Amino acid sequence: MTDIPRRTAARTAKLASLPLGMAGRAAAGWGRRLAGGDGEQISAQMMARSAEQLFAVLGELKGGAMKFGQALSVFEAAIPDEYAAPFRESLVKLQTAAPPMPTAEVHRMLAEQFGRGWRERFAAFDETPAAAASIGQVHRAVWHDGRDVAVKVQYPGAEEALRSDLRQLSRMTRLMQPLAPGLELKPLVAELRDRMEEELDYRDEAASQRVFAEAFDGDDRVKVPRVVASAPRAMISEWVSGRKLSDVIRSGTRPERDAAAVLLAEFLYSSPARVGLLHADPHPGNFQIMDDGRLLVLDYGAVARLPDGLPRPLSMMVRLALEDRPADLLALLRRENFVRPGSEVGAAEVMAFLAPFTEPLRTEMFRFDRAWLQGQAERLGDLRSPHFRTSRELNLPAQHLLIHRVTMGTLGVLCQLDADVPVRGIVQRWQPWIFGDEEERAGRRG
Structure with missing residues (x-):
């Protein structure tokens, strides 16, 4: 335990280097401009170096720092291109890549979770990690019965890292705001901190x-890997792979991006009614997109529990807005505490x-693209806009915060895909009750 304060101090110092590094590059850039340098070229160099530092620091630290980077990656579509472009590739890297933990640590964690004879459970185990995430990394292996499996192992000290990073990031959100103009970082960090405990126990x-696997068993559009075994800090599930969605975003054809967007939208909009999660x-x-065209869905560490489906007040808000019934x-909104007390x-x-x-939802087919999302962000983020003033009169109740982040995150990914989606039909x-068809509400689960 004696080295925990030292590790925490080191992580804090590295996180602090992000805004300090940006400030230093800005000062140097101003100096070069005063000396007659090209302003646009200097700005581009500054943003590119900030992007490199962002990946290096958040990726190396994993924990809450990397989780923050992953959350930020979803919303990059809302950031103006001149800011987002240099960061785009660095943020994508944070979705699936991070420096691996030493092999000895992996072995120690598996022995701790599954016993000293853990190797006997496997016919083969690949020591090189196949993927890495915020609080754990994944190894490919062969289970004792011959099945290919994915073994997720939590990083030692993940809980300490999450707490330390998110606490520090919360203090630094104002300084880090230039990394994401138009987005409010403090609520994002606070929501990540609130969800932290759930993700630590595998x-x-x-x-x-x-x-999820039971609900989507045999589905011709979605694949959820089955769980083979689990422990508090390690988990084994079926090995399934496909083409990364980030690759479809980056280089997919129009039909590929449209098809991926439809699958993603249907999975997320159907889950509350179909799964209760x-x-x-x-x-x-x-x-990922599998060779047979199905959407492969990974990582269930964070879920919203919705046993009765999407909360009825949220559905009714959408319905009343669609029916143009402002009163x-x-x-x-007042009845459900979405309006601040005393607001007029x-x-x-x-x-x-x-x-x-x-x-x-007002058209049969809608094009989700960065321009649309950037327009929404600009509309709500402009201090002179009446919409900005209205937003300050509204409140987001805690019980709906996670659903809101998922909804906005999904919109962000759909806009990254730059896709045509028949979202009205999916919703x-x-x-169906959003569109007044109350009779169809029963029987949708399953």
Whole structure:
């Protein structure tokens, strides 16, 4: 235990290097401009170096730092291109790559979780990690019965790293804001901190994955790997692989991107009704496209538990906005504590604020692209905008915070795919009461 303060101090120092590094590069850039350097070229160099440092620091630290980077990667589509482009590749790397832990540590963790004879459970075990994430890394192996399996092993000290990083990132959000203009980083870090405990025990993740696997067993559009064994800090499931969604985003054809977007939208919109759970970590590193065209869904460490499906107030908000009923919408928002106490915000202001978010549901086919999402971010982030003032009158109740982040994260990925999606039909199938078809609500589960 004596080296924990030293490790924590070292992590804090590395995280602090991000805003300090940006400040130093900015000062140097100003100096070069004063000396007659090309302003655009200097700015591009500054952003590229900041991107390199972002990946180096967040990837090396893993823990909460890497989790923050993964969450940030989902929202890069909302950031103006002149800011986002240099960071795009670095943020994508954070979805699936990080420096591996030493082999001896992997062996120690597996012996601790499955007993000293853990090797006897496997016919073969690849010492080189196949993937790495925020709190663990994955090894490919062959189970004793011949099945190919994925072995996820948690990093030693993951809990300490998560707590330390998210605490420090929370303090630094204002300094780090230039990394993500138009996004509010502090609420993002706070929500990650609130979900932290759930992700540390792989038995909880295994239980959620089993529920998803059962619900989607035999599905012709979605594949959920079955769990083979689990322990608090290690988990074994079927080995399944495909083409990374980040690769489809980067180089997929139009039909490939459209097909991937439809699969992703259907999976996420159907899960509350079909499973009673919502996959709550929708960054591209958790999705792949299999050779048979199915969507492979990984990592169930973060889920929202929705035994009755999507909360009815959220569905009714969308329905009232679609039906252009501002007075009823405002009354519902007040009743469900979406409006701050004492606020005198008007019904027309609220309708104008929310209407653009229902735009994808007003047409049979909607093009999700960066320009649309950037327009929404600019509309809400402009201090001079009436929409910004309205947003300050509204409140997001804690019980809906995770659903909101998943919804916004999903929109971010769909816009990264730059895809045409029949989202109205998908939502109408799984949440028909939004469109007034109350009779179809029963029987959608399964």
